[in-house]
Amino acid sequence: MLDLSTPQRQSKKIIIFYLLKSIKSLLLYFLFAAIGSNSMGNYGWYMTAFITFIAVISLISPVLKYIYFTFHIEEDELIIQKGLLQKERKSIPLDRIQSININQSVVQRILGIVSLEVETAGSKAKELEIPGLDRFFASQFKDVLQERKEEIIEEIAPITSDIDDSAITNQSERITENDEAGYIVQEKIRSNGIKKDTTETLILRLGILDILKVGLTQNHLRSGGLAIGVAFGSWYKVNDIVEEYFSEWVEQFSWENVISGTSLSIALIAIVVFMFFSVIISVALAFNKFWGFSIVKKGTDLEVQMGLFNKKEIKIPLSKVQILEFHSNPLRKLLGFQTAQIYQAQSTDNKLGSVSVPACKEVHRKMLQHLIFKQSIEKTQQELKCNPYSHARFRFYILSVFFFSLLAVGIYFELYLGIAPLIILFIFLIFMAFMYGKHSKVIKDDDFVVFRKGWLFPQTIISPIFKTQAVEKWRSVFLKRRREAHFKLHTAAGSRGLRYLKVDELNELITSVNNEVIYSNEKWM
Amino acid sequence: MMTNDQILAAGLPGIEETHFQKHPKRFLNKKLISKVLFFIPLLIGVGVLYFLVEEVPWLWQLALGLWFLLFLTVIFLSYKEYFVRGYVLREQDITYRKGWLFHSQITVPFNRIQHTEINHGPVDRLFKLCELDIFTAGGSASDLSISGLDPADAAKLKEYISGKLSTYA
Secondary structure, three states, X not given: OOOOOOOEEOOOOHHHHXXXXXXXXXXXXXXXXXXXXXXXXXXXXXXXXXXXHHHHHHHHHHHHHXXXXXXXXXXXXXXXXXXXXXXXXXXXXXXXXXXXEEEEOHHHXXXXXXXXXXXXXXXOHHHHEEEEEEHHXXXXXXXXXXXXXXXXXXXXXXXXXHHHHHHHHOOHHHHHHHHHHHHHHHHHHHHHHHHHHHOEEEEEEOOHHHHHHHHHOOOHHHHHHHHHHHHHHHHHHHHHHHHHHHHHHHHHOOHHHHHOHHHHHHHHHHHHHHHHHHHHHHHHHHHHHHOOOEEEEEOOEEEEEEOOOOEEEEEEEHHHEEEEEEEOOHHHHHHOOEEEEEEEOOOOOOOOXXXXXXXXXXXXXXXXXXXXXXXXXXXXXXXXXXOHHHHHHHHHHHHHHHHHHHHHHHHHOOOHHHHHHHHHHHHHHHHHHHHHHHOOEEEEOOOEEEEEEOOOOOEEEEEEHHHEEEEEEEEEHHHHOOXXXXXXXXXXXXXXXXXXXXXXXXXXXXXXXXXXXXXOOOOOO | OOOOOOOOHHHOOOOOXXXXXXXXXXXXXXXXXXXXXXXXXXXXXXXXXXXHOOOOHHHHHHHHHHHHHHHHHHHXXXXXXXXXXXXXXXXXXXXXXXXXXXXEEEEEEHHHEEEEEEEOOHHHHHOOOEEEEEEEOOOOOOOEEEEEEOHHHHHHHHHHHHHXXXXXX
């Protein structure tokens, strides 16, 4: 066991880490210094002195940072202290800790250190980060935090009930007896806790083939966009070299040629190249993100590990999971898997609150659902279908702003060849909206609100009713006459909703959800 | 005699048949006056156009027309909005509805409220109004902000909600 009652420092290697960071920013200063001292003549000397001063400061500051950054556990709080001139002291009550993550960037990996991140429901995560710990120390530290946290949470319940008992009996002898009994109860709970901790269930581990599948079925358009970004970025860098050696070829190649029919083949090649690189980038990104992915249920927590260059270890207590989502797309449907998204309570940063589990087969899907929410989705109590025509109508209004102006331009310039695809695209997008509406609905059963959304990219969102914070319905004034409204379900992990539902049914749903929230005594956060 | 009858959630009353509490009339006045005050500088801008760009008279005419249109819409919206804005306090939850063009109605049960706050800015104080903010956990999407309350009412509301919180916490 670690002794964390006295202030501890991080691993000494963190000095190098800080140093590298400041050197990165120093490079810019030196650049300025070089330019500044040349162009300013006599005053250049002052400039150099100033820059040197800054350089020295930023070389010393890593050491100071190391010395003044300490952390320890005091009573039931984790305390982080930092800063020399501006002192900061952060104390985090251990029972408020939501999850403890271990991250490792490339630089940290080379140095052999990891950063430990403590998440609470109401804070910016970056503030509660200890960036430089030895790997072994960090995992021990994590266990200690976890254990202490569980002890505190479990101590609260029996002790308070004991006090109630003794208050009623009001005899001093009884109190000591009760204390003993309470002690035994605690012991039992503790041993139970240990028993619980040993139950490790592996939910999913991804092999190379799985990651390849995930990469191949990603949204290639997004990675294609990334590819274009990278290509253009590097194009400007290599432009000079290219022009020097291939100037003849470059002169022939121009965008006008690509667009006009004469070099249609070049355009085709460009598209093929674009697609090729999109897929390559998708796969590379998937490998970087999900290398060695495993999700394990350990006791009452989910532990997720992943990452090739930037390693991540995430721990989520099962009780803090607010929303479970399953996403899919046509390619993934073919291979028979979905991406699960686990959301926990969060305040500011959207990304931190969620963990995605790629390549969930039907079995994993059921397992996740069962492990996280205990109950399975039972028979439907109420089903609210969206009005697909309203979805299509709304899409029509939005698109027609662009469509009719483009159409007018097209007719004016007699570009009839361009109008045909425009009309097809217009109709297709409206059709997509219609199908989206047709396949979207809200289902409520005994314990859950389930959203089913989308047609080609279906999503299933499952949220336990008792975790709801607030229910909202909203509509624009134009929908009043049509007796339709939108639904929004607010949870601690954000809001989910669907649009264009019948207002009478929605009222009924809102009333029943709200009343069930009022009557539930379960802890929801 | 203790009773413990089973209550089915579906049998509980819906919010639709309850009577929504309106804000004091002062709130409408404040809204309208602040909107007018906001539009006066813009009118001055139109006047500047009239005196400076005399060669192109259609410019200031257009600007004046635009100003008038915007002014009327904004006044109309805030007037309409006042009459749909309202709150209902029930035994276990609070419901707030607002907006005419985009109407929304949100219900927060007391056992999900984290804390409450009363705020009043200088303009609010001028009109003897204040704002009651109700915070829930997690994101800010489900936070309620009931602006334009009578200070005495707001204090009572806050008291009532805080009392409920302690029994549920």
